Amino acid sequence: MFFGEFIKELRLTQNLSLRDxxxxxxxxxxxxxxxxxxxxxxxxxxxxxxxxASQLGLNKGDAEWYQFFDLASLEKGKIPHDIMSDEExxxxxxxxxxxxxxxxPTREELKNLAEILRGS
Numbered sequence: 355m356f357f358g359e360f361i362k363e364l365r366l367t368q369n370l371s372l373r374d375x376x377x378x379x380x381x382x383x384x385x386x387x388x389x390x391x392x393x394x395x396x397x398x399x400x401x402x403x404x405x406x407a408s409q410l411g412l413n414k415g416d417a418e419w420y421q422f423f424d425l426a427s428l429e430k431g432k433i434p435h436d437i438m439s440d441e442e443x444x445x446x447x448x449x450x451x452x453x454x455x456x457x458x459p460t461r462e463e464l465k466n467l468a469e470i471l472r473g474s
Contacts, residue, residue, distance in 0.1 A: 357425040358392040364410035364418075365390075379409045396426035400435055446470050 365375050372390070376383040388394035397403060403426055404414075412419045420436075427434040437443055449463040459467070 355425065356392055357396050357422075357429040358390045360422065360425050361406070361410060362390040364412070364422075368411055375409075392429075396429055398430070442470050 365372070368375070370378065372387055373383050375381070376386050385394060389396070403423060407414075407419055407422050410422070412422055420434075423436070424434050433447070446467045449459045449467050453459055
């Protein structure tokens with residue numbers, strides 16, 4: 355699922371047409387339509403994203419809240435803000451990336467990664 359599809363689903367769960375949603379929250383319908391269709395990327399501004407998440411009925415800390423921010427980050431080719439703010443986790447990302455690529459990490463790297471993940 356892409357960011358645009360996700361925000362469209364959230365808007366529709368509120369039973370709001372695109373125009374009604376935009377009128378209610380002061381968005382430009384043309385730009386919001388472009389967001390939903392993936393023609394416009396999500397904003398970089400964290401405060402704007404948080405405002406949008408709330409307008410779409412998301413509660414901070416819920417699974418859908420994180421999915422919203424994860425999809426926004428992925429759409430821009432970035433690692434989500436909350437992960438980048440965790441210094442220990444950021445240090446472990448190279449091991450994670452190598453593992454995804456099929457390069458076997460050392461036993462010590464796996465141990466360190468497991469410790470970090472348990473602490474989260």
